[in-house]
Amino acid sequence: MSLDAALETFYAEAKEHLESMEHILLQLDEGEYNDETLNDIFRSAHTIKGSAGIFALEHIVEFTHVIENVLDRARENEITIETKLVNLLFQCRDHIQALVKTSSEEFNDNISLQESGANLLTQLSPWINEQEPSSTQNEAEEKLPAINQENLTQQKCWHISLRLSSDCLKNGMDPISFITFLSGLGEIKHIETITDNFPSINNYDAETLYFAYEISLSTDADLATIENTFMFVQDDSDITILSPEATVDDYLALIDALPEDNQRLRDVFIKCGSLTEQTLAQAHKNKEEIEALNSKSQRDEVPPQPKALLETLKNSDLQQQKSTNERKSNKQIRIDSDRLDNLINLIGELVINQQRIDLLASTSKNPDLLEAVDDFEGFTEQIRDAALKLRMVQIGGIFQRFKRVVRDTAQELNKEIELHIEGAETELDRLMVEKLGDPLTHIIRNAMDHGLEPVEQRVSVGKQSTGQLKLAAYHEAGHVVIAISDDGKGIDIEVIRRKAIEKNIISAEMKLTDNELFHLIFHPGFSTASTVTNLSGRGVGMDVVKRNVESLQGSIEINSTLGKGSEFKIRLPLTLAIIDGFHVQSQDTHFIIPQTTITECIDLTSHQHIEGRHCIDLRGEMIPFLNISEIFMLNGQPNQKMPNKKSIPREELVIVQFGNDIAGIAVDRLYGEIQTVVKPLGPIFNSLKGIGGSTLLGNGDIAFILDIPQLIEMAINRDLSHRHLAN
Amino acid sequence: MSELLHQRDKKLSQQETRQFLTFTIGEEHFGMELHQTREILEYDGVTQVPLMPQFLSGVINLRGEVVPVIDLSVRLERKPIILHKRTCIIIVELHESSQHCVLGLLADSVNEVIEIPEQDIEDAPAFGAKIRPEFILGIAKKAETFIILLDAEKTLSPKELAHLVEAELK
Numbered sequence: 001m002s003l004d005a006a007l008e009t010f011y012a013e014a015k016e017h018l019e020s021m022e023h024i025l026l027q028l029d030e031g032e033y034n035d036e037t038l039n040d041i042f043r044s045a046h047t048i049k050g051s052a053g054i055f056a057l058e059h060i061v062e063f064t065h066v067i068e069n070v071l072d073r074a075r076e077n078e079i080t081i082e083t084k085l086v087n088l089l090f091q092c093r094d095h096i097q098a099l100v101k102t103s104s105e106e107f108n109d110n111i112s113l114q115e116s117g118a119n120l121l122t123q124l125s126p127w128i129n130e131q132e133p134s135s136t137q138n139e140a141e142e143k144l145p146a147i148n149q150e151n152l153t154q155q156k157c158w159h160i161s162l163r164l165s166s167d168c169l170k171n172g173m174d175p176i177s178f179i180t181f182l183s184g185l186g187e188i189k190h191i192e193t194i195t196d197n198f199p200s201i202n203n204y205d206a207e208t209l210y211f212a213y214e215i216s217l218s219t220d221a222d223l224a225t226i227e228n229t230f231m232f233v234q235d236d237s238d239i240t241i242l243s244p245e246a247t248v249d250d251y252l253a254l255i256d257a258l259p260e261d262n263q264r265l266r267d268v269f270i271k272c273g274s275l276t277e278q279t280l281a282q283a284h285k286n287k288e289e290i291e292a293l294n295s296k297s298q299r300d301e302v303p304p305q306p307k308a309l310l311e312t313l314k315n316s317d318l319q320q321q322k323s324t325n326e327r328k329s330n331k332q333i334r335i336d337s338d339r340l341d342n343l344i345n346l347i348g349e350l351v352i353n354q355q356r357i358d359l360l361a362s363t364s365k366n367p368d369l370l371e372a373v374d375d376f377e378g379f380t381e382q383i384r385d386a387a388l389k390l391r392m393v394q395i396g397g398i399f400q401r402f403k404r405v406v407r408d409t410a411q412e413l414n415k416e417i418e419l420h421i422e423g424a425e426t427e428l429d430r431l432m433v434e435k436l437g438d439p440l441t442h443i444i445r446n447a448m449d450h451g452l453e454p455v456e457q458r459v460s461v462g463k464q465s466t467g468q469l470k471l472a473a474y475h476e477a478g479h480v481v482i483a484i485s486d487d488g489k490g491i492d493i494e495v496i497r498r499k500a501i502e503k504n505i506i507s508a509e510m511k512l513t514d515n516e517l518f519h520l521i522f523h524p525g526f527s528t529a530s531t532v533t534n535l536s537g538r539g540v541g542m543d544v545v546k547r548n549v550e551s552l553q554g555s556i557e558i559n560s561t562l563g564k565g566s567e568f569k570i571r572l573p574l575t576l577a578i579i580d581g582f583h584v585q586s587q588d589t590h591f592i593i594p595q596t597t598i599t600e601c602i603d604l605t606s607h608q609h610i611e612g613r614h615c616i617d618l619r620g621e622m623i624p625f626l627n628i629s630e631i632f633m634l635n636g637q638p639n640q641k642m643p644n645k646k647s648i649p650r651e652e653l654v655i656v657q658f659g660n661d662i663a664g665i666a667v668d669r670l671y672g673e674i675q676t677v678v679k680p681l682g683p684i685f686n687s688l689k690g691i692g693g694s695t696l697l698g699n700g701d702i703a704f705i706l707d708i709p710q711l712i713e714m715a716i717n718r719d720l721s722h723r724h725l726a727n
Numbered sequence: 728m729s730e731l732l733h734q735r736d737k738k739l740s741q742q743e744t745r746q747f748l749t750f751t752i753g754e755e756h757f758g759m760e761l762h763q764t765r766e767i768l769e770y771d772g773v774t775q776v777p778l779m780p781q782f783l784s785g786v787i788n789l790r791g792e793v794v795p796v797i798d799l800s801v802r803l804e805r806k807p808i809i810l811h812k813r814t815c816i817i818i819v820e821l822h823e824s825s826q827h828c829v830l831g832l833l834a835d836s837v838n839e840v841i842e843i844p845e846q847d848i849e850d851a852p853a854f855g856a857k858i859r860p861e862f863i864l865g866i867a868k869k870a871e872t873f874i875i876l877l878d879a880e881k882t883l884s885p886k887e888l889a890h891l892v893e894a895e896l897k
Contacts, residue, residue, distance in 0.1 A: 349791055589777065632777030679793045681776070681786070682828070683885050687893035688778065694786065694793045702774040702786055702793060 006172045006232060010051050012334065013231075014100045017044040019400065021093050026403045028086050038075035043224065045071050048096060050228055053184065054177050059107040060099045063117050067092050070127045079127050090404075092120050157189060158226060159246065159274045161254060162213040163238035169209050173233055179215070181229050186219025190272045196260055212260070216272040242274075251275055337430070340390055347387045348578060348677035354380040355675070355698035381675070384578055392574075393433055395473045395482070396424030401437070402444055402471060409448050416455055416465055417448055422472035428480050432552050432572055436482070439545040443484050443568050444469070446542070451488030451566055461563070463487065479554075479596060480574060485567035491560040493517045499526065518558040522546040553692050555709040557659050571659060571709075579678060581705065583671035583697070584654065586628035587635070590703035592676050592695055593665065597656040597708040604653040604666055614715070616653070616664060625653060625664030626715040628706075631690065661712045674698075678705060690714055744842045747867070749874055750817060750834040752800045752808060757834075758841070758867065758876040763819055765829070767837050770814040780895035781807060783888075784833055789818065796831035797883065803858050808833045819879055828885045841874075843867045848876065 024041040027033050045068040052060035067089070073079045095117055099107065107113060121128075160182070164175055182188060194212040198204075219226070223241060230239050240257070242250055251274060255265045269275040354377055361373040399421050410417040428436075452458075452467035459465055468487045473480060493514055500506045500520045512520075520526060521542050549556050553573050560566035573579065573594070581592035602618070615622050628634070653664045676695035681688070692707035747758035773785030773796050782801035786793050796816055800808045808814065816831040851863035864876040 352791065589775065634777060681793065682795060684783070684795055684888045684892055685776065685779075686889055687896050688776070689896070691777065696788055696791065696793070700788050702788055704776070 004172075007055060009232065009334070010055055011100065013051060014048050017048050018093060018097050018100070019397075020044050021096075022090075022404055023400055025086060025090055025093060026407065028081050028089075029083070029407065033081070035075065038071070042068065042071040042075050043228075045096075046225065047228055047231070048100070050181060050225075051231065052100075053181050054173075054232065056177075057104060059102070059104055060096065063092075063099060063121070064096055066121055066124065066128060067096065070124060073127065085127055088120065088123055092124070095120055157244050157273065158217045158219060159242040159251070159254075159269075159272065160213075160215040160217055160226065161238075161240040161242075161258065162215065162230075163258070164209055164212075164233055165236040166208050166210070168233060168237070170207050171233075175209065175211070175213065178229055178233075179213070182215065182217055182219075182226070185221045185225065185229070186217055189216040189218050191215050192268045192271055194260060194268065196264075214265075214268050214272055214274075216274055248275065344387055344391065344578075347384055351380055351384055351578065351675050351677050352696050352698070356700070359698040384675070388429075388578060391430045392427040393430045394424060395426050395428050395433060395436075395480075396421070398433055398437055398440070399424050399471050399473070402440065405441060405444065406448065406469060409445060413448060414454065415448065415452055415467060417452055417467045417469055420468065420470045420472075422470065423474045426473035426475065426480060428473075428572065429574065435548060435552055436570075436572075439548045439570070440471075440482070440484070442542070442545050444471070447484060447486040447488065447566065447568075451486040451490070453489055476571070479571045482570040482572070483567055484570075485565060487565040490562040490564055490566050491518060491521070491558070492562055496520050515558070518560060521558075522556070550710070553707065555659065569659070579676055579705070581674050581676040581695070582654065583674045583703065584628075584652070584665075584667040585669040585671065586632075586667045589632070589634055590697060590701060591628060591667070592674065592703050592705045593654055593656065594705070594708060595673065597658055598654055599657050599662070600655045601670060602653050602655065602664075604651055604664075618655070618664075621662075623655065623662055623664050624715055625666055626711065627666040629668070631711070631714060656708050656712075658709045658712055661709075663712050663715055665706070665711065676703075676705065743845045745845065745848070746840055746842050747874070747876060748817070748840050749838040749869075751836050751838065752803075752834055753805065756838070756872055756874045757799075758843075758874045759817070759819065759879050760864075760876075761840055763821065763879045765818040765820045768816040768818065768831070770810065770816055770833070778896060780891055783892065787816065787831060789829070789831075792829065794818070794829050794831050796833060797888070799832045799834065799882070802882065803862070805857075808835065811835075819883060821880060821883060821885070828883075830883055830885075832883075841867075841869060843869075843876075 021041055021044045024033070024037055024044070027037055028041075045064055049061050049064040049068055052064065070079070070085075070089075074081060074085075079085070098113060099117070102110060102113060162175070162178070164173070165171075168175065179188065179191065192214040194214065195210065197210045197212070199210065217226070223243065226241055227234070227239075230237065233239075240254055242254065251269060255262050255269070258265055266275065354373075358373055358377060361369045364370075403419055403421075406417055406419040447469060448467075452469065453461075453463075455465045458467065470483070470485045472483045472485075474483075475481070496517050497506075497512075500517075500523070501508050503526065505520060505523050505526065506512065522545070523543060526542065546556055549570055549572070555571050557569040557571065558566065559569070573596070579592075580595040582595055582598055584591050584593060604616070614626060615624050617623075652667050652670050654667060654670070655662065655664050674697070678693045679695055680693050681691070685691070690707055690711045691704045692710075693705045694702050695705055697703050746761035748761050748764045749756060749758045751757070768787075768789075771787075773787050775785040776783065776795075779785075782798050784796045784798045786795050788794075798808050800806060813836050815834055815837055817834055817837065819830050819832055821828045821830065848865035848867055851860050851866060858875065862878055862882045864878040867874045867876055
């Protein structure tokens with residue numbers, strides 16, 4: 001890890017903390033908070049300040065310090081949480097975000113940023129502790145080494161034993177920065193540097209850290225705060241923090257645990273003031289006594305546990321549960337997404353190879369080989385699923401973002417809007433979650449701008465004054481559905497029709513179903529808003545929304561009742577990388593139908609084919625069907641050209657369902673289930689509808705993955721134009 | 728002094744040569760800059776992609792990568808290439824605006840790699856080559872035959888190809 005990489009970590013963590021701050025501020029805004037919530041937000045601010053301090057990002061430290069103080073006062077109940085303060089804190093959070101994005105040099109040149117920061121601080125002044133008007137100055141005073149022997153014994157003294165990783169310097173972490181930061185927390189009473197590991201000059205490497213430190217720190221800060229100082233190095237370092245209440249036994253346990261010579265460490269600890277000769281001697285005596293006791297009563301032998309050490313451990317356990325956000329970094333590993341993608345690609349190749357081996361094995365008819373290959377297939381599938389899971393993230397992260405959007409937009413529009421979130425734990429491919437932000441923002445803004453009415457209007461039609469907006473995610477038949485619904489005025493079909501005719505999108509005579517009319521809003525250049533606001537209604541957007549969703553192999557459905565509200569349903573596949581498919585053939589071309597869309601396969605000839613229409617009668621239901629070879633104009637190889645189109649056997653019909661649409665797909669041959677690794681066809685084929693990508697079959701041949709929603713749409717459009725012609 | 732420098736510059740530029748992979752389509756000889764070509768494959772069939780314009784022969788499986796194959800002859804507004812035993816596919820790698828793109832080109836035969844000094848590359852004639860002038864990097868002459876040096880970035884621009892596909896689908 002270079003310094004840049006460490007900085008990257010800082011930015012990533014700062015982002016997370018800012019997100020959590022926003023989340024908590026929203027809770028404060030709703031009045032749903034307790035002491036723990038306040039602690040969490042304080043910790044977030046504190047961690048940002050602390051980490052920024054390590055990288056000497058003074059502009060962040062300075063501003064965040066004040067915020068931290070205000071939050072500290074809030075959690076100590078010295079000030080009350082009121083709307084004015086929360087609004088201000090929202091702005092402050094945004095300002096920190098802006099600061100994090102700005103380097104120190106840029107900040108020095110950026111007058112407006114400096115001014116807005118100063119402005120915010122002035123506004124915050126009623127909540128800033130009067131006793132600490134110029135906090136930085138105060139801190140500087142604290143830093144002055146004023147060792148007072150009397151105080152030493154009375155004040156709380158923490159003992160920190162630092163065994164930083166020897167690669168610490170290579171990772172861009174200077175131990176000095178930690179010590180400097182610690183001195184900001186309180187007063188460093190004593191530092192003892194242990195140089196035992198220092199090698200002979202021939203073996204000396206300037207980039208390796210050979211020193212260990214024993215620090216005695218007097219501070220009011222809690223364990224978590226001190227621990228956080230070492231957040232960036234705690235993974236590969238041995239850091240022991242003993243609370244001021246630690247007993248001699250704890251120190252002795254520590255001395256035993258440390259690699260250095262015990263006698264030498266005792267001396268060091270005595271120098272630090274953490275131990276004294278007397279206490280040590282006393283402890284020795286005690287120990288001997290206990291050992292004597294133990295040897296006497298060996299039955300119920302409970303080794304004397306060092307009390308304070310245990311307490312600190314317990315404490316840290318508690319902290320871990322409490323501030324999950326902060327602790328996440330301990331249990332999670334950050335990896336470069338490229339590496340993950342690379343792994344997924346390799347597993348894709350593995351799946352293809354496994355299928356090839358499967359094919360070869362089945363021709364060999366060697367039972368042992370077949371069995372081995374069978375096992376292999378099972379494991380490949382498990383590896384595939386596990387790897388894909390790595391890329392899955394909870395959709396809640398992106399949902400959270402909208403709380404803020406809704407809050408701000410509602411204020412801007414002067415409407416009362418309440419956002420409900422459901423199914424935040426639903427998982428989705430990370431790649432998709434990233435691309436969902438824009439379309440969701442657009443739909444949500446549209447709902448707030450055009451859907452939900454102003455308060456007076458709502459009250460006059462007998463609705464509750466607060467508009468209800470719901471964001472929900474759930475699984476449905478192998479897909480993830482994201483539904484955005486509101487209880488606003490709904491979409492007026494007549495307005496859409498008028499507008500569409502006006503804009504020459506449809507002709508006045510065209511008869512369209514409600515659903516078809518709803519979908520006109522996705523037409524490029526279509527906008528129903530009579531006034532253009534800066535939120536929506538610029539006529540660009542809904543078509544982009546549709547395109548974005550389609551690029552993720554998804555679809556959008558609209559349900560709306562005039563006066564009652566609207567619902568947008570985005571349906572997405574779970575992942576884009578590998579899907580379970582059904583292998584079929586039409587003419588000479590191989591196709592894959594995504595397994596999740598298939599409801600059944602039937603024999604076409606055995607069902608009543610309604611003459612003259614692309615429909616069949618399936619158990620009394622009329623189902624439209626399309627023939628792959630017709631829709632894709634597959635003529636077979638020239639040498640195999642059929643003299644008469646009707647003689648082509650159209651035997652198999654795959655019934656597929658997507659959302660509410662059911663359709664049949666006529667193919668020549670069914671092969672069976674297959675795991676397919678999706679290979680995008682590339683930008684050249686972007687405008688090709690009905691085919692979502694390609695995949696390689698076990699024998700190396702290329703098959704095309706059918707995009708069922710698009711095919712259904714194509715079938716419907718064709719039907720429409722037929723109807724049009726018939727009219 | 729400046730004249731001396733100028734002469735030296737001229738001399739230097741004269742020494743610069745560019746390498747081209749030459750191939751034939753029908754009776755014509757073409758060249759493409761060597762650094763843009765990756766490998767040459769024997770033609771072993773392509774998988775046709777439905778509804779594609781004629782210049783897009785299909786796709787092939789290149790060691791797990793699905794690569795589109797272009798009939799350059801159609802792209803250059805000539806008759807489609809006639810497949811035979813020696814037909815091959817030249818794999819071309821383009822880096823258009825940081826977007827990495829791999830394409831295959833159908834050719835009747837691949838000839839050789841030639842080195843052409845910069846000054847021997849002549850500008851494309853304004854007309855008469857029966858090829859859109861922007862596709863041509865220059866013309867070289869080797870053993871009494873003209874070699875049309877193609878600008879791969881322009882001839883095979885994924886953007887333009889995508890537009891052509893879109894137009895065909897409409």
